[in-house]
Amino acid sequence: MKFEVSIDPSYKEPKIIILTDKMTDEISDMMKSLSETYMDSLAVFSDRGVEIVECKDIIRIYSEKKKVFLQTAAGIFVVRSRVYELEEKLDSQFFVRISNSEIVNIKMILNMDISMTGTIGVLLKGNIKTYASRRYVSKIKKLFGI
Template identity: 85%
Template structure:
């Protein structure tokens, strides 16, 4: 694929043109990525009321006891969104789903222990220990570039 950038002062806003002989999966993926907008902050609930948390401060998001929790380095909050809704809105460069009940911030992963059979131990910053299911291993590896 060739990429070309043209600087023209007459354009007040960027314009992207894709020229191709046919629609391919690669083109569809590029279009999808260009149209995606990710949130950079999240409204969460605590005993103090509604707070705004920067997504870069989130260590993990997990479901437990019929609720969805957002854990930062300092606090644990609740949100009213479901995990799949948050997964769609969060930037995939930073967040990865590691099980049916958990999404983690890849920047917060300290190490992953693959010695256990059936699951993978994940140690996050703040000494938070969690587990990734085997079902998500290939997705995790792909997002981490392994």
């Protein structure tokens, strides 16, 4: 595979062109990775209206009573997206899904209790305690090399 970079002041944003004789898995993977853009902030709703929260400040995202909430050190906010939609948009290097209804920020994990059979107790910053469901235990253990 050959790469070529051309500097042209008339282009205000980068443009990528792939020239090939046929579509391959390698090219499909490359296109997918180039098109993946992760959010660095989210619009959330509070009693003060719409606020912008940076993703690095998110402790966890969870659903409860048919609503999706986002928790930071500053408080709990309502989000108008589904948990699975947020999982797709958030950077998987920093966020992990621990149950059908919850995503946590890996950087906010203080402790994981693996002594219980089948589940993992997760302690997050702010003394927030939650649990990983059985379905996600193997994924979490693999992520952390447990």
